Amino acid sequence: MGWLWWLGAALVLGVVEMLTVDLIFLMFAGGALAAMLVALVGAPFWVQILVFAIVSAALLFVVRPWAKRFLDRSTPDTATNIAAHVGREATVLIDVTEHAGRVKLAGEVWTARAARHGSVLPTGTTVRVVRIDGATAVVDATADDQLYQF
Incomplete structure (x- = not known):
């Protein structure tokens, strides 16, 4: 049943990301999805939290800079x-x-x-x-x- 909370957190974080478009909340949503998978396996809550923290940190420091550079290259600088x-x-x-x-x-x-x-x-x-x-x-x-x- 705990996996539903992680799924809900991932969805909420995904919606917040759509409003901010800074790729931070998307990385936390990825961590929540990883914690959800661990919860589905039956791991205790402290393991779920640990997986959430480790995966979120890895996504923030490894995937986000690469994705940000990719978006900056592919998005034109248009003065408005x-x-x-x-x-x-x-x-x-x-x-x-x-x-x-x-x-x-x-x-x-x-x-x-x-x-x-x-x-x-x-x-x-x-x-x-x-x-x-x-x-x-x-x-x-x-x-x-x-x-x-x-």
Whole structure:
């Protein structure tokens, strides 16, 4: 009957792994499955705990690093959300200074600020997003001849 508890623990740990996707709880689920097999054979509870600990530790320190490297190699690094806008080009809609301005970025109108102090980026200029500060795009000219210095 103890094997059912180990099976339940393995299932719960598997669900937690699906929520975290860090391959830690999956290794503990493997340890719980090994303890379940030992319980099915009829081993005492302390042996089940020992098998759980040893198998979990082995999976954590041997299998997890290999699996993590494999996943990192096969998963593309795709910038999302705000990070996806850094480096993109935008068009100035309202002159951009170090304090205010507006740009059209990826089809949306953003509040913008110039990256260089004392610079003005005139309307119609193509600029590049340097970083995003909150809801403000910090931009710089793509060519120095488009930049007015004051």
